[in-house]
Amino acid sequence: MALYSEKVMDHFTNPRNVGKLDDADGIGEVGNARCGDIMKIYIKVKDGIITDVKFNTFGCGSAIASSSMATEMIKGKPISEALTLTNKAVAEALDGLPAHKMHCSVLAEEAIRAAIKDYYDKNGIAYDPAEFPEPDEHE
Amino acid sequence: MAKTIYVDNAATTAMSDIAVEAMKPYLQGIYGNPSSLHSVGQRAKEELEKARETVAACLGAQPREIYFTSGGSEADNQAIRSAAYTGAFKGKKHIISTNFEHHAVLHTLKKLEDEGFEVTYLPVDKNGLITPAQVEEAIRPDTALVTVMYANNEVGTILPIREIGAVCRERKVTFHTDAVQAVGHIPVDVEEDNIDMLSLSAHKFHGPKGVGVLYCKKNIPLKTFIEGGAQERGKRAGTENLPGICAMAAALQDAINHLYENMAKEELLRNILIDGLSKIPHSKLNGDRIKRLPGNVNMCFEGIEGESLLLLLDSKGICASSGSACTSGSLDPSHVLLALGLPHEVAHGSLRLSLCPENTEEEMRYIVGEVPKIVEYLRSISPVWEELEKGQRKHLI
Numbered sequence: 001m002a003l004y005s006e007k008v009m010d011h012f013t014n015p016r017n018v019g020k021l022d023d024a025d026g027i028g029e030v031g032n033a034r035c036g037d038i039m040k041i042y043i044k045v046k047d048g049i050i051t052d053v054k055f056n057t058f059g060c061g062s063a064i065a066s067s068s069m070a071t072e073m074i075k076g077k078p079i080s081e082a083l084t085l086t087n088k089a090v091a092e093a094l095d096g097l098p099a100h101k102m103h104c105s106v107l108a109e110e111a112i113r114a115a116i117k118d119y120y121d122k123n124g125i126a127y128d129p130a131e132f133p134e135p136d137e138h139e
Numbered sequence: 140m141a142k143t144i145y146v147d148n149a150a151t152t153a154m155s156d157i158a159v160e161a162m163k164p165y166l167q168g169i170y171g172n173p174s175s176l177h178s179v180g181q182r183a184k185e186e187l188e189k190a191r192e193t194v195a196a197c198l199g200a201q202p203r204e205i206y207f208t209s210g211g212s213e214a215d216n217q218a219i220r221s222a223a224y225t226g227a228f229k230g231k232k233h234i235i236s237t238n239f240e241h242h243a244v245l246h247t248l249k250k251l252e253d254e255g256f257e258v259t260y261l262p263v264d265k266n267g268l269i270t271p272a273q274v275e276e277a278i279r280p281d282t283a284l285v286t287v288m289y290a291n292n293e294v295g296t297i298l299p300i301r302e303i304g305a306v307c308r309e310r311k312v313t314f315h316t317d318a319v320q321a322v323g324h325i326p327v328d329v330e331e332d333n334i335d336m337l338s339l340s341a342h343k344f345h346g347p348k349g350v351g352v353l354y355c356k357k358n359i360p361l362k363t364f365i366e367g368g369a370q371e372r373g374k375r376a377g378t379e380n381l382p383g384i385c386a387m388a389a390a391l392q393d394a395i396n397h398l399y400e401n402m403a404k405e406e407l408l409r410n411i412l413i414d415g416l417s418k419i420p421h422s423k424l425n426g427d428r429i430k431r432l433p434g435n436v437n438m439c440f441e442g443i444e445g446e447s448l449l450l451l452l453d454s455k456g457i458c459a460s461s462g463s464a465c466t467s468g469s470l471d472p473s474h475v476l477l478a479l480g481l482p483h484e485v486a487h488g489s490l491r492l493s494l495c496p497e498n499t500e501e502e503m504r505y506i507v508g509e510v511p512k513i514v515e516y517l518r519s520i521s522p523v524w525e526e527l528e529k530g531q532r533k534h535l536i
Contacts, residue, residue, distance in 0.1 A: 012447070013454060018520050033484035033523050033532075036444050036463060036472065040522040058521040060446035060463070 004061060005095035011065035016072050019054040026122065028114025031107050037063045039111040041071065045119055050074050050082055055111070062094075062101040069093050070108035079116055083131070085109060144502045145458045148343075148434060149292055149320060149493035154386070155345035161389030162347065165382040173379055174368060187379055190388035194352055197395045198337070199328035206353045206361070206371045207384050211319040211340030212243040214353035217375070218315045218336040219247045219286055221355075221362040223256055226283020226313070234258045235277045235285045235312075237269055239478035241292055243338075244317055248286075261287075265480050266427040267296035275306045285314050289321035289337075293462055293475040293491060294426030295435025297325060304333025313359055319343055319351075323394035324432055325402065335359045341383065345495070346390035350383035401496040405433035408494050408503050412436045415507030419514055421527070423536040425479060425489065434494035437462075439481065441536050442524030443488045443517040445472075451513045452490075457506055462489040484523070485535050 004012070024042035031038040037059030044052035053075050055067040070090045074082040087105035091097045097105060117132045119125075145153070154162075171183035188202065195202040208214045223234060236248055238260040248258045259277045261269050274285055285307050290297045300316055307314035315336035321327050322337075323344030329337055337354040341347055353375075355361045367376025394401070413424055413436055421441040440448070445463030452459055462473025463486070471477070472486035481489075492506065518524040526532035 009450075012450065015520070020525075029522060033487070035483075036487040038522050056520050056522040056525060058442065058523040059444050061450045063444075064447060064520070 003098065004065070007069075007093070007095040008062060008065040008097065011068040011094065012061040015055075015064055015068040017054050017068065017075065018056070020056060021052060021054050024054075024115075026115040026117075026119025028111045028116070028118055030110040030114055031059070031063075033058065036060070037104065037107060039063065039067050039107045041067070041111040041115045043074075043112075043115045043119060045079065048078050048080070050077055050079060059104065059107075060101070062097050062104040063107060065094055066090055066097070066104045066108040067111070070105075070112055074112055079119075082112055083116060085112060143456050143458060144498075144505065146492040146494060146498065146502075146506065147458050147460050148495040149295075149491065150460055151342045151348065152345045152495055153497075154342075154347055155390055155393060157393045158346050158386040158390040162382045162386035165385050169381070173381065174370065183381055186385055187381055190381075190384045193388040193392050197391045198322070198339075198354055199330045200354050201357065203372070204329075204354055204357055206355060206374050207379060208351045208353050208375060209349055209380075210342070210351035211241075211317065211338050214338035214340075214351050215241070215243040215315075215317050216247050217353055217361070217364050218338060218355070219244065219284065220251070220364060221360065222284040222286075222313045222315060222336065223251050224362055225360045226281075227256070229283075231281045231283035232256045233279050233282045235261065235274060235282060235287075237261045237263055237287055237298075237478075239263050239267065239291060239293075239475045240286070240288050241317055241319065244286055244288070245474075256283075263296075263478050266430075267291055267294045267425070267475075267479050268427055268430060269298060269303075271299055271302040271306050274303050275310070278306070278310045278312055282310075282312050285312055287314075287316055289316045289318035289327065290325065290432050291426065291475060292320045293473055294437045294479065295320075295432040295493075296426045297321070297430045297432060300334065301332045304335075307335070308333050320432060323391055323398075324434065326398065329354055329356070341387035341390060344390055344394045346387040347383045350380050350387050352387075397496070402433040404496050405494045405498075408498050408500065409434060409436055411500065411503040412492055412506060413438075415503070416510055419511050421534055421536055422514075423485070425476060425481065432493075436490075436492040436494075438490050439476070439485050439536060440488045440490065440514045441485055441534060442521050442527050443514060445487060445489050447517055448488070448490055448513060451517070452509065455509045455513070457509060460491040460493070462491065463487045482535050 021042035025045045029040040040056045053071045057067045087109040091105040171179035173184035191202045322339040340351040425437040445461030476486035
């Protein structure tokens with residue numbers, strides 16, 4: 001058995017939405033280089049809909065695949081829906097991740113939330129801070 | 140190129156034809172148990188002892204100093220625990236090692252620390268070397284054992300074993316070396332190198348997996364950890380793995396017969412890789428350039444992560460290895476690269492290519508062509524690289 005599912009390998013070798021948005025409405029960056037993964041997600045928002053999304057990721061195969069899948073899952077969706085995206089849903093959409101790689105899907109969920117929070121902050125949109133806890137420091 | 144290019148020979152090697160042929164007679168024809176008194180058993184016993192003589196001759200040892208084991212890890216475990224407990228009997232509970240040994244050594248030492256032994260881990264320098272003076276300074280009246288690897292499995296550095304052995308002889312401290320990466324690749328002679336105990340593993344030099352050797356000098360006490368029958372002069376029970384042992388002996392003899400020509404060939408190939416890959420901006424060769432195994436290349440590329448590099452190399456048919464955290468199953472990158480003082484973020488982007496004489500110049504040129512493209516791609520999608528290039532993060536290499 002291979003380390004990763006075919007879905008993971010597909011999203012790793014042909015990542016969707018890779019790149020940057022120079023006119024992004026929100027940018028979220030999580031992770032740290034010391035631990036070996038950083039995810040940066042850019043979103044473009046219009047009328048509460050995420051009209052475009054791009055990512056840059058420094059990390060292993062599953063980190064890149066998780067970024068790719070997560071961006072696919074929120075593209076064209078209302079922010080309210082993007083906020084309900086869980087790391088588990090990302091991992092499931094990838095046909096599973098090895099146990100020690102689940103944290104990659106957590107990063108993807110956190111990066112999206114961070115980008116949305118950034119969008120709220122930049123546009124003076126009120127939100128409940130409890131909804132946006134500080135991402136865990138990955139040791 | 141659809142062909143697989145295997146450059147992970149420090150992980151394991153393919154068995155040579157010579158080793159496979161050497162193994163065959165013992166799978167069916169000469170299948171006896173060397174402990175049996177009948178002719179079938181005694182035939183097997185003869186072959187077992189022939190193999191022991193061959194291995195001994197290849198190491199500059201006496202046959203009675205050769206103990207067959209299940210591999211390098213078992214040999215390391217037995218050597219270290221044996222010397223530790225022998226020392227403890229005389230009130231000596233201090234051990235000296237380095238901070239970049241193989242886990243078979245480090246984890247055994249950790250267990251011994253839990254049991255009340257004290258271990259000094261000599262720090263290697265930025266080139267992955269220690270000096271005999273460091274060992275000498277660390278030796279205390281209660282030092283039971285010095286264990287230092289002959290050559291490092293990740294960065295390929297060759298340690299000054301002969302000189303360290305001389306220090307240990309002078310100070311009358313038992314000296315063990317994990318020579319798993321060295322034997323069959325560079326000249327090793329237990330007498331000339333002042334070695335008391337040495338571990339080796341057959342599958343690192345085109346022999347089979349699951350078989351190795353513990354050399355233990357005749358005046359050095361050796362304790363038994365696998366109890367049972369009287370095999371290996373009572374030091375290691377269990378019916379001998381005769382097919383494996385005979386194949387190992389043949390593989391080792393073959394490696395020694397061609398040692399210098401293989402070294403020259405691997406060095407030539409290695410240098411193509413080092414020279415080619417060093418042209419990648421913000422890359423670094425890890426480990427001393429000169430005191431280095433002929434077949435080892437270990438490089439870091441800033442701004443990328445090793446596992447994704449390996450997976451993309453694999454998709455191009457190149458099988459290599461990395462010291463990144465993601466390949467180790469933990470969040471920390473290789474302890475070896477950290478021991479050389481590499482920052483975590485740089486150590487995550489490491490690539491090890493380990494060669495064998497069957498590799499070709501054409502393969503090396505293919506690798507030198509593919510790696511830069513993959514590094515460039517991974518950098519193009521890396522937020523770390525973006526910050527490095529924008530000056531928001533400082534280049535470390």
